[in-house]
Amino acid sequence: MTGRRTLWKTGIGLVLTALMLFPVYWMVNVSLTPADRMRKDPPDLVPLNPTFDGYRKVFAEQLPYLGTSLGVGLGTVVLTLAVAAPAAFALAKLRPRGRGVLDLALLIAQMVPGIIMALGFYGAYVNLGIINQAWGLVIADSTIAVPFAVLILTAFMSGIPGELLQAAKIDGAGPFRTFVSVVLPVSRNGMVTAALFTFLWAWSDFVFASTLNGGGALRPVTLGIFKYIGNNNQEWNAIMATAVVASVPAAVLLVIAQRFVAAGVTAGAVKE
Structure with a gap:
């Protein structure tokens, strides 16, 4: 049976x-x-x-777009972790005043529709003269990724034993040294998880890309796929070939990082 x-x-x-x-x-x-x-x-x-005509067309026309998406994705990961990791450490271990308000603000930030943020960024970027810039997409994508990364890393860092931090303090390490030498190495799984989801978000972003970088020379691959779709011209084999090629980096990263992600997303389930 x-x-x-x-x-x-x-x-x-x-x-x-x-x-x-x-x-x-x-x-x-x-x-x-x-x-x-x-x-x-x-x-x-x-x-x-x-x-393989679709794939020939991809490698002939879409490589610059793929390079832009890769650069934007990696840049977003670096900026997001640089902001989110110290913020998560402060929320998890330094216990600042107003922590509850900050947590609520992070949750609310997750609920704001991307198109509303994109329109706000568009007005600011036009005034600053930085529209159609790849690094502008990095900043915009990071605003979506940072709240999520802070929540993930805060949950992970909350599970770090307080004895480790006390031992570092006894050895003379200040908060910054403790963060760099103790907390970051221990938080590897959480960092990989946050980095992976951040990269996937930036890699697949279309709303910010079409709003903030629709006419630039360094457009991401999502706009490269959209370029093939028109009212009278739908090159489906080229569209799908681009989608296949664009899916490869995400699939490879998921396979490589799956064990870190499994550990990272369950972090914080057991409190100190």
Whole structure:
């Protein structure tokens, strides 16, 4: 009986996994489908005459966009962690006055729609003359990522034993030295988790990119995909090929960092 239940659970799990992964398969399938067979009814479940024209177009036209997205993503990660890690340490261990208000402000910041923030940034960037700049996207993306990273890291750092900090204090380390030499190394899983989600957000951002960098030369890959979509010109194999290529860095990072993420997202579940 137990074996049958296990078999049924495994089968249901496989079916659900296949359903969730089918859009990914279809994306790859369409990226290999020739343009003249794109509107075939019914569509080919397997590309019988695969073509790599879409991928050739990607590497010919989209590499600058991919480079911009990579630069914006890495820059957003660096800026976010530089702001969020000290803030989380202060909230978790230094216990400043008004901590409850700060926590509430971080939660409220998570609820503000991105389009509202994008419009605010647009007005400020136009006045400052920094519209269509890649580093402007780094700042904008960080405003979304920092509150989330602070919440994640605060939960993680709250679980660091107080004895470690007391030992560092006895050895003569001040708050900054304790933060750099003790807290950051111990918080590796939380840092990787926050960095991963920050990068994925910046990599997949479209709202800020289209509002703040829609006409610049250094546009991200989300706008590169959007460029292929028009009223009379929908190059679906190129669109899907770009989506496949753009998905590779995110997939690789998820595979590499999955064990850190699993530890990071469960941090803070046990209090001191």
